[in-house]
Amino acid sequence: MAAAEDSNNNLKELAEKDYKYGFYTEIESESAPKGLSEEIIRYISKKKNEPEFMLEFRLKAYRHWLTLKEPDWAHVDYQKIDYQDLIYYSAPKKKPKIESLDEVDPDLLETFNKLGIPLEEQKALSGVAVDAVIDSVSVKTTFQAELAEKGIIFCSFSEALQKHPELIKKHMGTVVPYTDNFFAALNSAVFSDGSFCYIPKGVKCPMELSTYFRINAANTGQFERTLIIAEEGSYVSYMEGCTAPIRDENQLHAAIVEIIAHKDAEVKYSTVQNWWPGNYEGKGGVYNFVTKRGVCEGDNSKISWTQVETGSAVTWKYPSLILKGDNSAGEFYSVAVTNNYQQADTGTKMIHLGKNTSSTIISKGISAGYSNNSYRGLVKTAKKAINARNFSQCDSLLLGDKCGAHTFPYIEAGNKSSVIEHEATTSKISEDQLFYCLQRGIDMESAIGLIVNGYAKDVLSKLPMEFAVEAQKLLAISLEGSVG
Amino acid sequence: MKELFIEIYNKNKELINANSNEYLRLLRSNAINIFKENGIPSNKTENWRHADIEKRLKHDYYFDFKSKSTSMNVEEIFKCDVYDLDTFSVTMLNGWFVYKNAPITQLEDGTIIGGLSKAIEVYPDIVEKYLGSAADMNKAGLVALNTAFLQDGLFIYVPDNVEVSKPVQIINIVNSEEKLFLQPRHLVVLGKNSKLTLVHCDHSLVHNINFSNTVSEVFVGENAMFENYKVQNIGDNSSLLTNLFIQQKNGSKVSNNALILNGGFTKNYVDVSINGKNCHADLYGLYLVDDKQFADNQVFVKHAEPESTSNQLYKGILDDMAKGVFSGKVLVNKDAQKTQAYQNNNNILLTDDAKIYTQPHLEIYADDVKCSHGATVGQLDPDALFYLHSRGLCEKTARQLLMYAFASEIVNEISIPALRETINIMVEKRLRGELSICDQCLLHCNDKETAVFNIDLNKI
Numbered sequence: 001m002a003a004a005e006d007s008n009n010n011l012k013e014l015a016e017k018d019y020k021y022g023f024y025t026e027i028e029s030e031s032a033p034k035g036l037s038e039e040i041i042r043y044i045s046k047k048k049n050e051p052e053f054m055l056e057f058r059l060k061a062y063r064h065w066l067t068l069k070e071p072d073w074a075h076v077d078y079q080k081i082d083y084q085d086l087i088y089y090s091a092p093k094k095k096p097k098i099e100s101l102d103e104v105d106p107d108l109l110e111t112f113n114k115l116g117i118p119l120e121e122q123k124a125l126s127g128v129a130v131d132a133v134i135d136s137v138s139v140k141t142t143f144q145a146e147l148a149e150k151g152i153i154f155c156s157f158s159e160a161l162q163k164h165p166e167l168i169k170k171h172m173g174t175v176v177p178y179t180d181n182f183f184a185a186l187n188s189a190v191f192s193d194g195s196f197c198y199i200p201k202g203v204k205c206p207m208e209l210s211t212y213f214r215i216n217a218a219n220t221g222q223f224e225r226t227l228i229i230a231e232e233g234s235y236v237s238y239m240e241g242c243t244a245p246i247r248d249e250n251q252l253h254a255a256i257v258e259i260i261a262h263k264d265a266e267v268k269y270s271t272v273q274n275w276w277p278g279n280y281e282g283k284g285g286v287y288n289f290v291t292k293r294g295v296c297e298g299d300n301s302k303i304s305w306t307q308v309e310t311g312s313a314v315t316w317k318y319p320s321l322i323l324k325g326d327n328s329a330g331e332f333y334s335v336a337v338t339n340n341y342q343q344a345d346t347g348t349k350m351i352h353l354g355k356n357t358s359s360t361i362i363s364k365g366i367s368a369g370y371s372n373n374s375y376r377g378l379v380k381t382a383k384k385a386i387n388a389r390n391f392s393q394c395d396s397l398l399l400g401d402k403c404g405a406h407t408f409p410y411i412e413a414g415n416k417s418s419v420i421e422h423e424a425t426t427s428k429i430s431e432d433q434l435f436y437c438l439q440r441g442i443d444m445e446s447a448i449g450l451i452v453n454g455y456a457k458d459v460l461s462k463l464p465m466e467f468a469v470e471a472q473k474l475l476a477i478s479l480e481g482s483v484g
Numbered sequence: 485m486k487e488l489f490i491e492i493y494n495k496n497k498e499l500i501n502a503n504s505n506e507y508l509r510l511l512r513s514n515a516i517n518i519f520k521e522n523g524i525p526s527n528k529t530e531n532w533r534h535a536d537i538e539k540r541l542k543h544d545y546y547f548d549f550k551s552k553s554t555s556m557n558v559e560e561i562f563k564c565d566v567y568d569l570d571t572f573s574v575t576m577l578n579g580w581f582v583y584k585n586a587p588i589t590q591l592e593d594g595t596i597i598g599g600l601s602k603a604i605e606v607y608p609d610i611v612e613k614y615l616g617s618a619a620d621m622n623k624a625g626l627v628a629l630n631t632a633f634l635q636d637g638l639f640i641y642v643p644d645n646v647e648v649s650k651p652v653q654i655i656n657i658v659n660s661e662e663k664l665f666l667q668p669r670h671l672v673v674l675g676k677n678s679k680l681t682l683v684h685c686d687h688s689l690v691h692n693i694n695f696s697n698t699v700s701e702v703f704v705g706e707n708a709m710f711e712n713y714k715v716q717n718i719g720d721n722s723s724l725l726t727n728l729f730i731q732q733k734n735g736s737k738v739s740n741n742a743l744i745l746n747g748g749f750t751k752n753y754v755d756v757s758i759n760g761k762n763c764h765a766d767l768y769g770l771y772l773v774d775d776k777q778f779a780d781n782q783v784f785v786k787h788a789e790p791e792s793t794s795n796q797l798y799k800g801i802l803d804d805m806a807k808g809v810f811s812g813k814v815l816v817n818k819d820a821q822k823t824q825a826y827q828n829n830n831n832i833l834l835t836d837d838a839k840i841y842t843q844p845h846l847e848i849y850a851d852d853v854k855c856s857h858g859a860t861v862g863q864l865d866p867d868a869l870f871y872l873h874s875r876g877l878c879e880k881t882a883r884q885l886l887m888y889a890f891a892s893e894i895v896n897e898i899s900i901p902a903l904r905e906t907i908n909i910m911v912e913k914r915l916r917g918e919l920s921i922c923d924q925c926l927l928h929c930n931d932k933e934t935a936v937f938n939i940d941l942n943k944i
Contacts, residue, residue, distance in 0.1 A: 403851070409843065411840070417864070423858045
């Protein structure tokens with residue numbers, strides 16, 4: 001009971017808060033001119049002092065992108081993006097090699113303090129290694145030395161390009177090729193930075209790895225790339241968070257995440273997506289068009305996606321898994337909350353190729369206000385994926401009569417021994433549950449917060465500690481004002 | 485391909501529009517314009533992703549724009565194999581309505597049954613009010629094509645407060661040496677508090693390649709009841725495309741049962757618009773396909789008004805290299821509160837070459853609703869198989885028994901006893917691999933009369 005009260009106080013307090021990450025920091029940044037052309041790509045590549053193969057990759061991607069048309073099949077509606085009106089490269093100006101925190105721009109530090117990111121070494125107690133990326137450029141990575149002892153490489157993508165080009169060359173684009181889709185091609189052409197993570201054979205990463213992305217400059221597209229490679233028998237838990245300042249115009253975020261898990265490896269990827277969702281009238285906000293895909297390359301490997309989606313004006317992403325190795329397993333846990341005029345079309349793809357592969361999908365959608373929330377997912381078993389097993393559950397909760405909740409599952413079974421189950425329900429908060437809470441003296445708003453948190457518990461419990469707390473608070477904030 | 489149809493239309497325009505009134509001419513010319521714009525659905529579009537219709541259309545089809553014989557004695561060439569099915573039977577031959585006595589008849593209770601081409605002459609008010617108003621030409625594949633070539637079909641009008649005492653059976657016979665391209669068009673109107681049961685049977689007396697693109701429009705009045713059965717047991721050379729549009733008013737009930745037992749290429753589109761309160765719609769489907777057969781069920785239920793319920797249950801068993809598709813969609817409009825909509829699709833794959841694609845979609849814009857969907861793909865339950873083995877049933881019999889049980893959930897929903905019995909037998913035979921289109925002839929030459937689930941005494 002005490003715990004419930006606590007949680008309620010918590011919720012109430014948080015419900016009164018607004019988007020607390022909506023500040024903008026004056027950081028002198030260096031930007032490329034607006035627009036997209038081969039020159040811009042050459043400029044980015046040169047600026048970053050990239051090896052030749054990288055430039056070639058970018059140009060190939062750009063030329064392919066030119067042949068593509070922007071897709072429009074998703075259940076979302078947004079103003080068309082003018083790709084020539086975006087700045088494709090923006091970096092904090094003072095970015096000479098930073099050895100210690102003293103050398104970091106104090107404004108930047110202030111930003112991260114506001115974000116509550118334990119960038120400073122003194123917060124080492126929290127035991128999380130952080131790679132902070134602002135406007136697509138990695139500013140500071142903590143704990144690098146400690147990780148290096150174990151042979152783990154955790155650094156920014158550009159640093160990896162300088163130090164470990166062979167690893168990048170070997171793996172980049174193998175999971176999400178630049179030909180994959182419109183936004184993947186765009187990202188491949190212009191991505192500015194991101195995180196790189198390599199866990200060598202047999203190593204269990206001793207701490208959670210975390211990346212924080214922040215869009216700061218105006219009119220900038222954020223294009224980052226994450227590449228995680230887990231060698232045989234390794235384990236890593238990786239977290240990603242993101243915020244953006246409040247702006248009236250829409251910002252574009254088109255990232256790529258690639259995960260490769262070799263034999264017996266396990267990768268746990270969690271993300272709390274909290275980009276600026278636009279105001280209550282639906283003005284502004286981030287377009288979040290992301291391609292995330294993992295491949296269970298080796299036998300007995302496992303990758304799990306856990307996502308809490310509360311931000312972005314428009315979300316359009318499907319973290320997917322290709323279960324290639326025999327006995328490999330995939331998991332997808334998602335809570336997607338939309339309020340006001342937010343739109344989300346999200347879900348997953350599970351492609352079973354190996355024998356005895358299994359996948360679990362738990363998706364909880366919550367829509368409020370005038371928002372639309374869709375689950376779209378594909379489960380496919382190939383002919384050779386004998387004894388493949390899938391269980392999917394996607395529930396939708398509707399708060400208010402002006403929002404929409406949609407489910408678009410696709411199931412394609414290609415052999416006789418696979419077992420695929422899908423179930424979905426759509427409902428509103430039960431009157432009985434509400435009545436019980438109210439009768440216990442809990443006010444309406446807290447009661448709804450409580451019930452929603454309970455509803456999403458299956459997923460929230462899969463998050464690492466640090467994120468679980470944040471995610472619960474986020475849920476409450478996102479739903480603020482949705483009662484009535 | 486599209487150009488070919490337009491060319492055929494332009495060439496035969498006079499013939500198609502002969503004896504037609506202004507309303508029909510306008511409807512057709514409007515339809516051909518929509519067809520010109522939309523063309524033939526390609527497999528790049530969502531609803532046709534798995535249906536390769538182009539391949540099926542590639543034959544050199546023959547169009548029959550003039551009925552050869554409108555009066556004939558059907559019993560001479562065809563006898564229904566549902567022995568004690570008591571129905572008013574009407575016959576379509578090669579897409580044209582044929583009759584024994586009169587082209588259109590009014591029963592004692594006021595029900596009108598006849599050919600559509602005749603109905604538009606005799607009852608233009610009714611036909612013009614309804615024809616074309618439910619079938620959205622932009623929506624489903626070849627509805628526009630059907631409308632452009634609209635010639636004949638079945639017309640039924642049930643007046644208010646009339647319950648038609650016997651089911652109406654439509655026997656669709658294909659008997660031609662040509663590769664026929666048929667486009668029948670049916671119109672069914674039910675008045676207030678009325679009741680009608682329809683049974684469609686497709687039979688082909690020849691094993692030629694043919695293509696049928698049917699559009700049916702059904703208008704169900706307040707508190708009326710409409711039951712529809714469609715048994716599709718046709719040869720692998722036949723392609724069957726059906727588009728059924730149902731519109732429901734307050735308090736009406738609809739039940740649709742699509743049974744696909746054989747068919748080279750079958751695509752059924754069912755579109756139910758629930759435009760009233762307290763309506764209920766039951767949509768059932770069963771598909772038992774093997775070889776290289778293709779069965780595609782596409783269902784769209786729109787809840788436009790509050791307090792109605794709908795239920796979809798589709799089950800399929802796929803053998804050999806057969807391909808099945810279920811794509812169901814429930815749309816609940818903003819104001820359709822208190823809607824309950826359920827959707828379920830279960831599949832059994834018997835081989836590694838059979839494929840099933842299932843897409844149970846929900847699109848919901850109201851909050852006080854109960855909607856759920858489920859889809860499964862699996863095999864026969866090994867525990868159940870083991871139980872039957874332990875009771876002395878051999879592998880084959882046990883499997884057949886379980887498959888039969890799987891299918892009977894749909895078959896048991898048939899409310900006409902004689903039809904249910906026959907379908908039961910047909911399903912049994914189908915699962916034993918004995919049912920072919922030869923069964924439609926009364927000789928039953930491959931019917932070996934073996935007991936279905938005989939217990940092997942040696943094994944006890």
